[in-house]
Amino acid sequence: MTKKIRLLTAIAMPLAVLPLIASSCKKEKEDSQQNSGYQKRVLKDSLTKNRVLTWLTDIYISEFYKNEIESYAKDSKDKDKIEYIVSNFNNSALTKDLYQLFKYYATNRVASDPQFFWNLKSLFINAKIDTTNYNPAAFSIPNEQEFKFIFKHSNQIAANIRLELQKMLLAKLYLLKNRPELKKIANDSNGLDKAQVALHNKMSKKDAPINEKELYEALNFADDSLYLMKYLVENPIIENWEFNDKRDMNLRWPKSYINSIEGFNKLASYNPSTKPEYGHNEAAKNPEQLINSGSMEGEVLKSLLAYKGIVKNSNTSGDLGGNLDSIKKDLSSVYGFVDPYSKKVYSQESFLLAKILAQEINHPKAKATETLQSKVSKGELKSFDYKDYEFEGLTKDSKDNYQYTKTITLDNKQYTLRFSQKGSISFDGNFLTIPMNLTVDGLGKRNFYEFNAKLEYNKNTKKFESIKQDVAYNLKQNPQRINVTKDNSITAQYVVKISPLYLTKKVKDYNGKEVTKQVLTFDETPWATKEKQEIIANNIVTANFESLYKTAVKYINELGFKLNVSETNKSVYDILKVEGLV
Known part of the structure; x- marks a missing residue:
């Protein structure tokens, strides 16, 4: 030195x-x-x-x-x-x-x-x-x-x-x-960032600012991109496509529903005149500099119209919340079309999940196992677990006792549905309630459907039985499209919230000891590769x-x-x- x-x-x-x-x-x-x-x-x-x-x-x-x-x-x-x-x-x-x-x-x-x-x-x-x-x-x-x-x-x-x-x-x-x-002089012998390790005593004090302390504790000191993630938390940004159009609303409002890039572009390219509109709602001029979103729309973003660039994200709550508290709640990366009423963000994966639910129609039926029936005969109806139930038409996961799967075909493509128990099983004397969460492989963890599977207790036969009536999925909860008309105007927006996720990982603490904790990471985001992180950094430093x-x-x-x-x-x-x- x-x-x-x-x-x-x-x-x-x-x-x-x-x-x-x-x-x-x-x-x-x-x-x-x-x-x-x-x-x-x-x-x-x-x-x-x-x-x-x-x-x-x-x-x-x-x-x-x-x-x-x-x-x-x-x-x-x-x-x-x-x-x-x-x-x-x-x-x-x-x-x-x-x-x-x-x-x-x-x-x-x-x-x-x-x-x-x-x-x-x-x-x-x-x-x-x-x-x-x-x-x-x-x-x-x-x-x-x-x-x-x-x-x-x-x-x-x-x-x-x-x-x-x-x-x-x-x-x-x-x-x-x-x-x-740079890494040779910036990292210690444990591969940890020296500057962050040096802050440990300061951040351990009771009077350390709570926001700074929480962010400090969320950093992985061994991650090369830790300062990029730190910057994104302290200076939230989104990539934005947006337009507002009031023309001919008496004719257009019934058609102002979108669930795809093509639908967004159709509204954005509307031109009631025979003359071309140069420079109107243009796509990004340098698509190689775009920050990508999910696999379904990554490449298609190059053609998405009404590009507004990367802008400050002032949202502090909801899907678009960019602060640490909001990021901690994200199950997967947030990108997609913004509902102008609820401000919820729906990706094409969200709409695909809704389409799958519409095809499946009903919840899978739970069945009582011999283990559960045995508990009845012994009068042991106070605690329940995965051994007490199974599902018709589903396959139990070989690695996770609390999970079932089902493979379906939609539009000539195969999808794997995952049904996971989320929470404790309860019994009120009449119904055994099993809280379930449905996700689809490849569609992101934030796209899910929650429901309660139930078994009815027959007091006459002293047995648990499957619910006789089919229970349909609530499709209002997961719409297949959104209406972008608000205040007699088409208000369409597509966003990519550029932020890390907060996931559980094995990392090293400030002493170099391996621990399991939740940290900020680009893992499981569309920007998990160094090349994608470089595009984010290039845009920020510019x-x-x-x-x-x-x-x-x-x-x-x-x-x-x-x-x-x-x-x-x-x-x-x-x-x-x-x-x-x-």
């Missing part, structure tokens, strides 16, 4: 920085470079400030991509190793990571200013840079060669895109901890890289990367202070 501190210290030393700054500004009088007043003016210049900050991000990146730099630039005489690798090695992880972030960055820029990258050309020309090979089209994201041009030369103009990309990269490293060089960069630097400092500012020029110090680096 001492080597890293010393390396960073050198960057902040005035003798190391100021001559470089002064010479880079290409002033006419060389002797002015040694003038104190001139140096102060140079340091206050935004161009110079950006260069100082770029050099600092260079140092961090050089440490966390050390293996890349040693592999690709070991023998290079170029002083700027990062730019050398980006310009010459497309297959390096550093180049790929920066270019990937650039595509997200460029998407945002073009959305707010379609000619942003075209306008950069005049800035480059004014800076005496040859732009022969830089010809980005308006309304378009620059290609890889244009990205390399921007990365190489943007430090010579006020819009230092390289600095912004490098801040984004460091913020992303913090969220995902996806570089071995929107919030300035604040996240400062958080990342604070984290890095806690790991021992601290700048020695005792001999630093005051102007340099002020720059670092504003950036939250000291």
Whole structure:
């Protein structure tokens, strides 16, 4: 660690920085470079400030991509190793990571200013840079060669895109901890995050803020994505598709029911005119940057209309609640169509469950076992368990005594239904009540149907008997579609709540001891893979890289990367202070 501190210290030393700054500004009088007043003016210049900050991000990146730099630039005489690798090695992880972030960055820029990258050309020309090979089209994201041009030369103009990309990269490293060089210094010998382990005593105190303490206790210190999950709890977000349309409601209201992407798109693309409506309720322009939802609609989201992007989630309760208390209640990830009345979220899996219930029609019938009848003869009717009942037409699970299964076919596809006892069996003298929960494999645990299976006690025969009448599923509880007309307007919305789940896992506590507890995790979510988590992180850092960069630097400092500012020029110090680096 001492080597890293010393390396960073050198960057902040005035003798190391100021001559470089002064010479880079290409002033006419060389002797002015040694003038104190001139140096102060140079340091206050935004161009110079950006260069100082770029050099600092260079140092961090050089440490966390050390293996890349040693592999690709070991023998290079170029002083700027990062730019050398980006310009010459497309297959390096550093180049790929920066270019990937650039595509997200460029998407945002073009959305707010379609000619942003075209306008950069005049800035480059004014800076005496040859732009022969830089010809980005308006309304378009620059290609890889244009990205390399921007990365190489943007430090010579006020819009230092390289600095912004490098801040984004460091913020992303913090969220995902996806570089071995970072994990080597960030984790202890037990593979636990040092910064979180160090907070144990503070969080164990009685006066520790309850919300902070609960979140701390919900983190898995060995999970590489723990800071991404922490961020999502503290800053809830949703991916949103939404539109509101009042046109021709006298004709359209009877048809404003949806249960599929196709149905949503049909309403969103409505056009009473013969003229095309350009830019109306468009799909996402960069579908590869979408955060996916469930298996039934993951790929189809690319065609979903009325895309509004990733937005703040202000809901604190219900299906869309983004706080820790709400997340703890989620049985599986939340995504789907929002009922404008109840605000409940129904996915295509939800509607499929409803369709299955409609086909099955009735609850399965419970039957009394010989074990239960034996209890009657012995007068032992106070405690009951799985040995006392079974179901007609269901197969008992070989691994779980409290679970039964049934395989059905719907629309030429097979589905496995799972019937599980949930809660204690009760007997009121007339009926034995068995609380049951029905789920379907692959449809998510939040899509379920609860019912009570019953056995009737015949006081004459002294036996338990199956209920004679069939009991139908309550289809109102699980609708096959929802009405999106409200206040004489079509109000349709599809959302993806981007959050981890709270599941029971075997993890290590702060001492490295293995324990079983509930923690936040991306397991069993649509974002269980590193690739999907990377898409989430890319979207987050693109929107919030300035604040996240400062958080990342604070984290890095806690790991021992601290700048020695005792001999630093005051102007340099002020720059670092504003950036939250000291």
